[in-house]
Amino acid sequence: MLKVANLSKTYKTGDKALSDVSFEVPSGEVVGLIGPSGAGKSTLIRCVNRLVEPTAGKVFLGDLDITSLPRKELRRARRRIGMIFQEYALVERLTVMENVLSGRLGYVPFWRSFTRRFNQSDLDKAFKLLDRVGLSDQAEKRADALSGGQRQRVGIARALEQDPELLLVDEPTASLDPKTSRQIMRLIGEICAERDLPAIINIHDVILAQNFTRRIIGLRAGQVVFDGPPDALDDKVLTEIYGEEDWTAMRKAAHSDDHDDAALVKEERLAGLT
Numbered sequence: 001m002l003k004v005a006n007l008s009k010t011y012k013t014g015d016k017a018l019s020d021v022s023f024e025v026p027s028g029e030v031v032g033l034i035g036p037s038g039a040g041k042s043t044l045i046r047c048v049n050r051l052v053e054p055t056a057g058k059v060f061l062g063d064l065d066i067t068s069l070p071r072k073e074l075r076r077a078r079r080r081i082g083m084i085f086q087e088y089a090l091v092e093r094l095t096v097m098e099n100v101l102s103g104r105l106g107y108v109p110f111w112r113s114f115t116r117r118f119n120q121s122d123l124d125k126a127f128k129l130l131d132r133v134g135l136s137d138q139a140e141k142r143a144d145a146l147s148g149g150q151r152q153r154v155g156i157a158r159a160l161e162q163d164p165e166l167l168l169v170d171e172p173t174a175s176l177d178p179k180t181s182r183q184i185m186r187l188i189g190e191i192c193a194e195r196d197l198p199a200i201i202n203i204h205d206v207i208l209a210q211n212f213t214r215r216i217i218g219l220r221a222g223q224v225v226f227d228g229p230p231d232a233l234d235d236k237v238l239t240e241i242y243g244e245e246d247w248t249a250m251r252k253a254a255h256s257d258d259h260d261d262a263a264l265v266k267e268e269r270l271a272g273l274t
């Protein structure tokens with residue numbers, strides 16, 4: 001379980017990015033973190049594993065107070081937190097398998113990580129993960145030969161290779177087309193359910209967040225202005241978070257996207273492609 005208590009962050013520039021943010025994420029819960037640009041979503045995700053140092057407040061992973069750990073212990077604690085990034089952060093010239101195995105680098109002794117020698121159980125696990133994310137036939141391909149969606153699947157498998165207790169996901173679909181975005185969100189949700197893994201997903205697309213998470217936290221100007229189920233996110237709340245928008249038009253557009261998807265899948269089935 002993750003607990004964030006009274007977290008605040010003011011950058012050296014004087015920008016107040018987070019003010020007194022508190023929430024808990026129990027095991028297996030996937031939280032969509034939404035809010036306009038500059039609301040503090042990335043800062044919040046990064047404060048959890050102290051890639052950004054909070055100015056005040058606490059972060060607990062289970063009983064462990066992440067915020068009070070000295071550097072060396074923080075490194076150990078970070079192994080318990082998997083991160084998935086918008087731009088995938090893969091090593092382009094390495095193979096898919098090597099990228100997944102790099103998720104273990106925090107665990108293996110330095111000399112072994114240097115020679116990239118991994119034990120059989122790491123390899124077995126990586127193969128299983130690649131199978132789970134639908135890439136078992138791509139293990140030897142170089143990362144730079146993959147599509148965006150495939151890259152993000154590698155990013156997911158890599159995060160899982162370290163057996164995390166928490167997933168921090170930063171704009172996982174920002175570089176993907178709508179259909180692939182939905183597939184990636186579905187995959188993350190399924191994997192968290194299978195592993196009883198809590199996750200926070202920073203996602204700018206409200207409709208995606210509503211369709212693929214069961215709880216949404218809305219940030220505005222560094223403060224939590226909504227914390228509840230997707231159904232409760234009505235036009236009034238959305239306007240409070242984002243300001244005035246035509247929410248009906250936005251929903252219609254997303255809905256027609258869904259229909260296009262469904263029609264495509266049907267056509268592919270009829271043509272015997274899937």
Ligand SMILES: Nc1ncnc2c1ncn2[C@@H]1O[C@H](COP(=O)(O)OP(=O)(O)OP(=O)(O)O)[C@@H](O)[C@H]1O
Nearest residue numbers: 011013015016017036037038039040041042043044
């Ligand atoms: N390294 C930094 N130094 C100074 N100010 C920063 C830094 N990073 C972010 N900020 C400021 O903190 C506030 C929150 O930024 P943050 O990137 O967390 O928002 P965000 O909700 O993730 O936005 P976006 O959706 O555009 O990525 C903004 O006012 C931003 O300008």
